[in-house]
Amino acid sequence: MxxxxxxxxxxxxxxxxxxxxxxxxxxxxxxxxxxxxxxxxxxxxxxxxxxxxxxxxxxxxxxxxxxxxxxxxxxxxxxxxxxxxxxxxxxxxxxxxxxxxxxxxxxxxxxxxxxxxxxxxxxxxxxxxxxxxxxxxxxxxxxSKEIIESSTDWSLSSDQAKYVDHVAAVREAILDGEIYQANIASLWVRKAPSQTSAFHDYLELRKQTQAPFSxxxxxxxxxxxxxxPERLVSMTSEGNVRAEPIKGTARRSTDPERDRDIARALARSEKDRAENIMIVDLLRNDLSRVCQPESVIVSRLCDLEKLPNLHHLVSTIEGQLAPACDVLDLLGAVFPGGSVTGA
CATH class of the missing domain: 3.60.120.10 (Anthranilate synthase)
Structure with a gap:
């Protein structure tokens, strides 16, 4: 970890x-x-x-x-x-x-x-x-300094036509009132030569994308x-629960002035803030199913966080786990994460 x-x-x-x-x-x-x-x-x-x-x-x-x-x-x-x-x-x-x-x-x-x-x-x-x-x-x-054979023959599980069909299906579901938003994901597949090669690939990716939860x-x-960059949920031994969803992302610039402009634009983005607040509402509801009544609070909303490569809008929802529940009940309440699937 x-x-x-x-x-x-x-x-x-x-x-x-x-x-x-x-x-x-x-x-x-x-x-x-x-x-x-x-x-x-x-x-x-x-x-x-x-x-x-x-x-x-x-x-x-x-x-x-x-x-x-x-x-x-x-x-x-x-x-x-x-x-x-x-x-x-x-x-x-x-x-x-x-x-x-x-x-x-x-x-x-x-x-x-x-x-x-x-x-x-x-x-x-x-x-x-x-x-x-x-x-x-x-x-x-x-x-990590060794040169290890690494396959690059990746294949995509979905072609352009299927992706367009998925977008159309999501739009129809939104118009029908079934969902508010969805994340359309594609699967990239390849056969790696060995586990050693897989670790080498991880180290190479790590150089390009530095994340706190790698x-x-x-x-x-x-x-x-x-x-x-995101942890689904955490809980302490005292039952203190915390979720910190990310919605709203912008790539950073190497130019300091341009980077500040990007950060300000993200913080003011109505679209990104609306998506973030939507997931906050979803998680408030999820945590309320397993936390003590009235213990669930939003301690911060749409705060700007900086990683080496990206700016994020992050919110924090906290609560106190109910005595009758355990960590498995908590996981069941929030899985799969709304910031991944949509809502």
């Missing part, structure tokens, strides 16, 4: 984990109504305390949920990509994690020593894993790269 834009307010920490101690997978053929119980049972098998004052993430589950995972919470959801991979959801539990504090330039390795005897944390096992992780880091060569990971049958 890579805070490639470390100067960003939310880009303080980056994390590296390896050798998971357990995996959880949920496939297209599994019953959606059983997902919550299965995931909670898997999660509850592993419990460990955290070090006060340490990095926010000191080990735990890292994974992905494909767009098709929406069917777990939306009974009328239908996949538009029948060729998607079998596993809709996969999480891996990492006991050992290396955390790098970009602000203090400090590297810390955490391990709870799970699962020890009777599934409890084992201090000796934790120390052993920390030493092994440190040894690998100390002797790791800089592979990530690279390998899972069963797939490798994932993410270069995202």
């Amino acid at each position: 890579d805070s490639a834009s470390s100067g960003h307010g939310q880009g303080r920490y980056s994390y590296i984990s390896a050798n998971p101690i357990s995996r959880f997978r949920w496939g297209d053929g599994d019953f959606a109504e059983e997902f919550g119980g299965a995931f909670r049972a898997w999660r509850n098998r592993f419990r460990a305390s955290v070090i006060a004052g340490g990095a926010p993430f000191q080990g735990g589950a890292i994974g992905y949920m494909s767009y098709d995972a929406a069917k777990i919470w939306m009974r009328d959801f239908r996949s538009r990509h029948p060729d998607s991979a079998d596993d809709t959801i996969e999480f891996a539990l990492y006991d050992t994690v290396m955390a790098f504090d970009h602000f203090e330039r400090r590297l810390t390795i955490y391990s709870a020593g799970l699962p020890g005897p009777d599934k409890a944390p084992d201090k000796a096992l934790a120390q052993q894993r920390i030493r092994a992780f440190a040894e690998v880091v100390e002797h790791q060569d800089d592979q 990530a690279f990971g390998t899972f069963a049958g797939r490798t994932l790269s993410s270069l995202s």
Whole structure:
């Protein structure tokens, strides 16, 4: 989990984990109504305390949920990509994690020593894993400088005619009052020579697009790269919930005066502000389903944020999770994100 834009307010920490101690997978053929119980049972098998004052993430589950995972919470959801991979959801539990504090330039390795005897944390096992992780880091060569074969034969899943048809369908749905807006996405596909090549591609993209929520990971049958400026939702151990949707984006200029003009134009854009406020209203409604009554507030609206390559309009919606709900209920309330799908 890579805070490639470390100067960003939310880009303080980056994390590296390896050798998971357990995996959880949920496939297209599994019953959606059983997902919550299965995931909670898997999660509850592993419990460990955290070090006060340490990095926010000191080990735990890292994974992905494909767009098709929406069917777990939306009974009328239908996949538009029948060729998607079998596993809709996969999480891996990492006991050992290396955390790098970009602000203090400090590297810390955490391990709870799970699962020890009777599934409890084992201090000796934790120390052993920390030493092994440190040894690998100390002797790791800089592979990012290697020249690795990289395929460039990308193919687009949708041609121009299909894209135009999709635009027409969205316009018709808006006129019919079914939706307010939609994001029309296309899928680019290629076959990479190896996982090493995929990591090389990620590093190359990282040079061009520095984002606070970047990530690279390998899972069963797939490798994932993410270069995202936006986090869907976060929750603290005290149940404080926060969503910070982005709607409104403009590319930055290398000329300072021109860059200021671009930022001012974005901040005043009625179109971008209207889209941002629409998603804010959607998320207020989503969070109200799982948060305590009257706890959901908009703490900032259409603030201008600067990344190395882009200007964004960002809003913040906060709330207090209801006692009867947990993080899985929260995820179900906001997934998939309105700033991605439309509304």
